[in-house]
Amino acid sequence: MTQSNSRNDVSRRKPQGYSQKAKFHVAIVPDGNGRWARARGLPRESGHGAGVEAVRRVVARAPALGIDMLTFFAFSSANWERPHAEVRGILRVLEQYLQQDVRGWTESGVRLRVLGRRDRLPGDLRAAVESAEQATSRCERLELRLALDYSAREAILRSACRLYTALEISPDAFARLLDGTDTPPAPNVDLLIRTGGEQRLSDFLLWECAYAELFFTERAWPDFTAADLDAAVAEFHRRERRFGRVPDAAAG
Ligand code: IPE
């Protein structure tokens, strides 16, 4: 007997059971700021300042490449373990970035959202986050997400704990919990770029990267240009994404 209702018809399900959105989501681990600065005899903080310039270049270029959503790993929960002065420096650079660019975002249609814990952020930074999110809430051209005091494991664990009595939940609803928002969940990451030569995820978007194409480059983040983004996206388009299936040609 065949089951014809769509709930049980596996062939009608999307890969992984997610609703596949047409959005193009690129996630970036911008690594190498400190080494970039040290190689120039500069304090590590100047590397973070130069890193913000690279973020600006990529945000400006993204819409032309069809990117709808960009998620940066701006400050991980593990980064609290760095020397206090560096942590302060990074958070100060981020606060200035938000304050300086919010007006430009409203003009160019960039919507800002912040992922991660907010309770441990300095009050001024938290205020800058809230005000930028509010000011850009109607922008629709590009969604720029900054992960601040973010740990993917913690996000997954927190969501699982909140749900421990639920017997079943859809992947979309779970993704919404992970984001900690009431808005539609972020689509899965299509392309993950990590600069600075390391090849690991470092607790970034573990759930969302399940089928991400990974792109690693030796280039330090402050040296990353719009042309480097073009090259990463071109490489992405050359990849064949199969989501566990066979290539179309072999499917018969
Ligand atoms: C990444 O650059 C930026 C942040 C973590 C905020 P790093 O500061 O990790 O630079 P390296 O890896 O020490 O060169």
Ligand code: MG
């Ligand atoms: Mg690093």
